[in-house]
Amino acid sequence: GAGVSQSPRYKVTKRGQDVALRCDPISGHVSLYWYRQALGQGPEFLTYFNYEAQQDKSGLPNDRFSAERPEGSISTLTIQRTEQRDSAMYRCASSLGGRGTEAFFGQGTRLTVV
Amino acid sequence: DAKTTQPNSMESNEEEPVHLPCNHSTISGTDYIHWYRQLPSQGPEYVIHGLTSNVNNRMASLAIAEDRKSSTLILHRATLRDAAVYYCILMGYGGATNKLIFGTGTLLAVQP
Numbered sequence A: 001g002a003g004v005s006q007s008p009r010y011k012v013t014k015r016g017q018d019v020a021l022r023c024d025p026i027s028g029h030v031s032l033y034w035y036r037q038a039l040g041q042g043p044e045f046l047t048y049f050n051y052e053a054q055q056d057k058s059g060l061p062n063d064r065f066s067a068e069r070p071e072g073s074i075s076t077l078t079i080q081r082t083e084q085r086d087s088a089m090y091r092c093a094s095s096l097g098g099r100g101t102e103a104f105f106g107q108g109t110r111l112t113v114v
Numbered sequence B: 001d002a003k004t005t006q007p008n009s010m011e012s013n014e015e016e017p018v019h020l021p022c023n024h025s026t027i028s029g030t031d032y033i034h035w036y037r038q039l040p041s042q043g044p045e046y047v048i049h050g051l052t053s054n055v056n057n058r059m060a061s062l063a064i065a066e067d068r069k070s071s072t073l074i075l076h077r078a079t080l081r082d083a084a085v086y087y088c089i090l091m092g093y094g095g096a097t098n099k100l101i102f103g104t105g106t107l108l109a110v111q112p
Helices: none
Strands: A005-007 A010-013 A019-024 A031-037 A044-050 A053-056 A065-068 A075-079 A088-095 A109-113 B009-013 B018-023 B032-038 B045-050 B061-064 B070-075 B084-091 B106-111
Touching: A005 A088, A010 A019, A019 A088, A019 A109, A031 A075, A044 A065, A044 A075, A075 A088, B009 B018, B018 B032, B018 B084, B018 B106, B032 B061, B045 B061, B045 B070, B070 B084
Parallel strands: A010 A109, B009 B106
Antiparallel strands: A005 A019, A019 A075, A031 A044, A031 A088, A044 A053, A065 A075, A088 A109, B018 B070, B032 B045, B032 B084, B061 B070, B084 B106
């Protein structure tokens, strides 16, 4: 696709429900990143993949959060048993890979837990 | 992760140059220096990156100190559209360090 695509753009869910957020990276991009951003704050790193391998998940806040990228392309971030504190903008980015390449960000998914 | 330090905020006048500083005294020899910005209600946007030499592109210039412990992002003529939060990020080599960690950034205000 032309850019990084995230879906849904907006998600309202009841506390205790599970949600799955999808990220479709730019075709051919090796690296894929997930971030969470609260209002007025900078993006908070959650996890990243090279191809299908999860390289670093140190930013996932607890075991309710998980991510996968089974075929090295589309990725899903899953939050189980959502809580109100999970409400935030969730952003995905992709890059060709390597420390000298630029990352492209999607428009994000605004998650609201009520 | 190597840390960066930036001023919380800066102000500039439209059509004047802006110099945004970043300190990274613990930078390692293989860390790249990346700059991203985030406009209001938008996702982060790549601006520029470099390793040792100064870099120029259509958006900005990046001046890197000889000892690499600091760098400066230069916007040659600020416009109202440049009002954003600017993030200076170090990106390391290999596995766990090959990731973008955003700090608090510098909020740039541009006055007409």
